[in-house]
Amino acid sequence: MQSPEGALEQAALAGIHCLRIPTPFAVGRVNCYLLEDDPLTLIDTGPNSGKALDELQSQLGEHGHSIDDLELVIVTHQHIDHLGLVEIVVQRSGAEVAALGIASDRLANFDEDAETEDRFAVELMLRNGIPEEVTAALRSVSRSFRAWGSQVTVTKPLADGEVVAFRDRTLQAIHRPGHSPSDTIFWDEERRILIAADHLIAHISSNPLISPPLDGSRERPQALVTYIESMLKTREMPAEIVLSGHGEPITDHVALIDDRIAGHERRKEKIYKLIAEQTRSGYELAQAIWGNVAVTQAFLTLSEVIGHADLLVNEGRVREVDDGEVVRYAAAG
């Protein structure tokens, strides 16, 4: 098993360079990848800020390139820390933009969809017992973050499984939803290098955030259930190196995935115990586990709770009790 540094060196020898671009978010820097091939490609861009733009330009410069030279930008998923600079990069370079085809409407209508996403989140929070003033506060935080995003016009929509050909390699685009509905990973089968963005992160468990489905339906997705299915598919891939959207490369993705799934299993049992003690709303469960963090990070913690409760509901151990206003979880039987 090689070290993360060794993995980055091996990737660099294959012409894949990690650029660490600053973000204003708690997650810290985002990893974008310069692919020195034909076309000259950037995978993710970082958020829409002057600081990110300056760093992108100077880090490309360290490899003898400039934003103007880019010919293709690949977008891994819909989160703004990954794609905020795409439009500016495209304006300067004229690069094509490749992303999952079924996400292209979402990416093109950024402002509208950010509103839809916020409304969806507020409805979900109220349904799960989060007080109105908390949802209002979170909504204004979310609005203030929107400036770091941007709309993205996809010129090369990719189908799930489509192979993108470069001069020196091919990358297969594979849809692996869960962390977000549009998560797409890029597989270099010959070199066994997987560019996975936020699908897998070494130092943090990727949050399966509940977000509106890409097909425009209003149904509440089971994000964690989907994410676990996606991870199990990735587990079967013979990757040597997994390049993430944050932090260090992963050199044993099977062990990491097993660890993540065991962690979800433990959290699921903890939540089951709380529900077996007494019927509780998603908000009450989040408070029981995280205390005040359930208020300041209400949507994140609620997504976690609902994700695990979905697993329990699917197993038939927990049922939802809906009083018309708030949904609560009760032990089945």
Ligand SMILES: [Zn+2]
């Ligand atoms: Zn993300």
